[in-house]
Amino acid sequence: MTIPAGLPDRVWVDGRVAAEVSPLDRGLHYGDGLDNPKNAALYVATYAPSGPAEDCAALPDPTDIVAHDRCEWGNRLRGIDTLTGTKGIGAPIAAQGCIINPAPNLYVVAVAWQGVLPTAGADSPCGANAMGDERLRRVYSTVFQIATLGA
Numbered sequence: 001m002t003i004p005a006g007l008p009d010r011v012w013v014d015g016r017v018a019a020e021v022s023p024l025d026r027g028l029h030y031g032d033g034l035d036n037p038k039n040a041a042l043y044v045a046t047y048a049p050s051g052p053a054e055d056c057a058a059l060p061d062p063t064d065i066v067a068h069d070r071c072e073w074g075n076r077l078r079g080i081d082t083l084t085g086t087k088g089i090g091a092p093i094a095a096q097g098c099i100i101n102p103a104p105n106l107y108v109v110a111v112a113w114q115g116v117l118p119t120a121g122a123d124s125p126c127g128a129n130a131m132g133d134e135r136l137r138r139v140y141s142t143v144f145q146i147a148t149l150g151a
Helices: 029-035 037-043 065-078
Strands: 010-013 016-020 045-047 096-103 106-114 137-145
Touching: 037 065, 037 096, 045 065, 065 096
Parallel strands: none
Antiparallel strands: 010 016, 045 096, 096 106, 106 137
């Protein structure tokens, strides 16, 4: 996927805008693990939420930031805060989130979903073999590097 220069607020697929990225998303709220860099390795996982939204405030340990962040991201993948006005409009089909740690202090945060029409398969491992037909799998990802200051 190529994002045209000067338009970082949109997700582009096949030369068309596929999604608008809100200021909240640009702040990496769907990848909260990188707002908590000393615990970033605890976030490395695949998130494939199912069922209804969770009450993140009711988690057993309210001081467990990692569990809270995982809960919040699962709810966002479910589309809990995807609204038009006050009406919920849902989430992408079969949305999954992945945080991958390919090298020390390097993290890839990705979201995969099922498209409607087949295209070339995604080159990310996020959501691989979970959509039935790999040509329907779409992935948006970004890379973060966490500095080791003072090391």
